[in-house]
Amino acid sequence: MRRNLLATAVLLGLALLQIGCSTARRGEALGMPVALGTPAEARGQQVFMQHCQQCHPGGAGGLGPALNDKPLPGFMIRLQVRNGLGAMPAFSERQIAPAELDDLIAYLKALRRAGRDA
Numbered sequence: 001m002r003r004n005l006l007a008t009a010v011l012l013g014l015a016l017l018q019i020g021c022s023t024a025r026r027g028e029a030l031g032m033p034v035a036l037g038t039p040a041e042a043r044g045q046q047v048f049m050q051h052c053q054q055c056h057p058g059g060a061g062g063l064g065p066a067l068n069d070k071p072l073p074g075f076m077i078r079l080q081v082r083n084g085l086g087a088m089p090a091f092s093e094r095q096i097a098p099a100e101l102d103d104l105i106a107y108l109k110a111l112r113r114a115g116r117d118a
């Protein structure tokens with residue numbers, strides 16, 4: 001009787017250990033809060049790193065204001081990028097192609113999503 005109880009306890013312990021191990025999120029990059037789900041978002045990140053990162057580091061505020069903390073509609077971002085404002089330069093279609101701007105906006109939306117989840 002006692003033996004059975006002990007065996008049950010051990011089995012229960014092993015089962016719990018199994019559950020614990022299988023739900024541990026191993027191999028996930030830590031300190032990489034932005035989950036880039038789509039190829040467009042990944043391409044947008046490249047455009048961002050090239051043209052925007054220096055003033056909006058990681059989508060947060062730097063020389064320019066934070067972009068990841070407010071629901072900026074796509075057309076507002078387009079307007080801002082194409083025309084510039086104050087200290088922010090304008091970017092022509094030669095610098096950022098229309099398709100790249102689409103990707104960039106997808107990336108900025110991913111950044112905002114990540115900010116909201118955090």
Ligand code: HEC
Nearest residue numbers: 051052055063064065072077080081085086087088089091
């Ligand atoms: C040289 C620095 C600089 C670069 C490069 C830059 N920005 Fe800006 N950005 C600014 C500044 C400064 C402002 C604030 C302008 C103002 O309101 O006078 C701003 C504002 C913005 C805004 C409006 C934010 C708001 O709260 O209204 C958006 C959107 C934006 N930038 C997106 C971008 C994107 C996308 C890129 C890359 C293509 C970029 N910026 C590159 C400096 C920069």
